Amino acid sequence: MPNSHAPKGTFSGDLMTNRAIDRNRDDGPILWSNALFLSLSPFLAASLIPIYLWNSGSHWALWVSAVALWLFSGLGITIGYHRLFAHRTYKASWIWRFLSLIAGASALQNSVLVWTAAHRRHHRHTDHEGDPYNATRGFWWTHMKWIFHSNDMADDFSNVPDLEADPLVRWQHAWYWTIAWTINLGVPLTLGLLIDRPWGMLLFAGLARIAYTHQATFCINSLCHILGSQPWSRSTTSRDSWVCALLTLGEGYHNFHHTFPADYRNGLRWFHFDPGKWVIWIGSRVGLTHNLKRTEAPIRWRKRLERLTERYQLSLELTAADAGHDWRQMIETARERVDTELTRWSQNLREYHRAYRAGEVTRSMRRSVRDARRAWRANWKEFLALGQALPVAA
Ligand SMILES: [Zn+2]
Ligand SMILES: [Zn+2]
Structure with missing residues (x-):
């Protein structure tokens, strides 16, 4: 591609x-x-x-x-x-x-x-x-x-x-x-x-x-x-x-x-x-x-994360350069947190699907998928809030 x-x-x-x-x-x-x-x-x-x-x-x-x-x-x-x-x-x-x-x-x-x-x-x-x-x-x-x-x-x-x-x-x-x-x-x-x-x-x-x-x-x-x-x-x-x-x-x-x-x-x-x-x-x-194929949610959200990170970086480029450094670091830290939670969510989902196909789904598996999703959502909200706080171009 x-x-x-x-x-x-x-x-x-x-x-x-x-x-x-x-x-x-x-x-x-x-x-x-x-x-x-x-x-x-x-x-x-x-x-x-x-x-x-x-x-x-x-x-x-x-x-x-x-x-x-x-x-x-x-x-x-x-x-x-x-x-x-x-x-x-x-x-x-x-x-x-x-x-x-x-x-x-x-x-x-x-x-x-x-x-x-x-x-x-x-x-x-x-x-x-x-x-x-x-x-x-x-x-x-x-x-x-x-x-x-x-x-x-x-x-x-x-x-x-x-x-x-x-x-x-x-x-x-x-x-x-x-x-x-x-x-x-x-x-x-x-x-x-x-x-x-x-x-x-x-x-x-x-x-x-x-x-x-x-x-x-x-x-x-x-x-x-x-x-x-x-x-x-x-x-x-x-x-x-x-x-x-x-x-x-x-x-x-x-x-x-x-x-x-x-x-x-x-x-x-x-x-x-x-x-x-x-x-x-x-x-x-x-x-x-x-066999209808659907893209898994964590894969979709990772693309949204990449796209939003690009937007944040672009908005920083349009604002004062001296304010840029700290913001860049904050964006990167917040992005990494979301990325880590997406990876965990994705792994848990994969395990769940494997177990589902084998008929071996346990309650703890369901809980771990739900918890991973919640952890991602909390970090995603913080990432979105960071976007609201970014300096705006004059
Ligand atoms: Zn096509
Ligand atoms: Zn086309």
């Missing part, structure tokens, strides 16, 4: 811009089918829908079908392509995996093999050379321009051997276009014939729904690296934003996701908008999904 992101205006920031220019020269030729469809489809949908409504009037089935197919495609990408296949954040039954592949193909974002290979490169090289949607290349590049160009790496599946070994994935890759057209043309056409509005349904549940699903997914690569906060890490440009979460069916807590990509959740708290997380969890209740 990359661990440095040069701020704008610095020397290394300028170097980054120069490298971006070089890469522009190296981008493959434009794929006109991608460029024209992705650029024109939102405008076509936005202008044809009012004309259709003016001429033919509305019908509830048009709207309901468009929303239902949008949820089907969007969740196919989120819970299928992204969290199941690209990151392996949970395991699922055959039927769940099959439906995820059908739903993912209906979003018209290529086969899961191609999609995952690019996405794993995005995580491996975030914001650097080799990241297909490198956020340092600007909004439009990450939003959709990267798809306009052919890419030598598009057929490089060296980072997806696990998927290549999966017969279901190989089947979807071989039949991708057949599946995609069947859902995107066949289903709207059939529904349209049922209500005697084939063109209306093709427009609502076909073109408009596809255009919206595309733009919403593209926001994950563009907006989610620009808009919001970075509570977990500044090692990448990724950000957490509830606005992005609403737009992207719950993928907006992108800073959390880049910090803990193996977690099946994007929105950590119960009230964070993350339909993908809820559907996967419901799936586990009815036996369709299992």
Whole structure:
């Protein structure tokens, strides 16, 4: 994982811009089918829908079908392509995996093999050379321009051997276009014939729904690296934003996701908008999904500690230098105390989980986990109080 992101205006920031220019020269030729469809489809949908409504009037089935197919495609990408296949954040039954592949193909974002290979490169090289949607290349590049160009790496599946070994994935890759057209043309056409509005349904549940699903997914690569906060890490440009979460069916807590990509959740708290997380969890209740991976609390809190320490140090740099030394020492001492308690909490938890799997949990084990958590919390509160007491920049 990359661990440095040069701020704008610095020397290394300028170097980054120069490298971006070089890469522009190296981008493959434009794929006109991608460029024209992705650029024109939102405008076509936005202008044809009012004309259709003016001429033919509305019908509830048009709207309901468009929303239902949008949820089907969007969740196919989120819970299928992204969290199941690209990151392996949970395991699922055959039927769940099959439906995820059908739903993912209906979003018209290529086969899961191609999609995952690019996405794993995005995580491996975030914001650097080799990241297909490198956020340092600007909004439009990450939003959709990267798809306009052919890419030598598009057929490089060296980072997806696990998927290549999966017969279901190989089947979807071989039949991708057949599946995609069947859902995107066949289903709207059939529904349209049922209500005697084939063109209306093709427009609502076909073109408009596809255009919206595309733009919403593209926001994950563009907006989610620009808009919001970075509570977990500044090692990448990724950000957490509830606005992005609403737009992207719950993928907006992108800073959390880049910090803990193996977690099946994007929105950590119960009230964070993350339909993908809820559907996967419901799936586990009815036996369709299992082994849902969650990042342990002490690991998460250690990241928060690192992030807050950075903030404290930055605020000291902005205040008088002569007041700096003592504060630095106090921050370091308080940080070490929290760190020690996190290590103890983590060890106790690990022992508890080991015993739980072996059916040997004792009362004293439960107590030691609880005590370690309490000790961490007390030290964490002190660390937070120290932040309140830090000198403020004039
Ligand atoms: Zn990202
Ligand atoms: Zn990801």
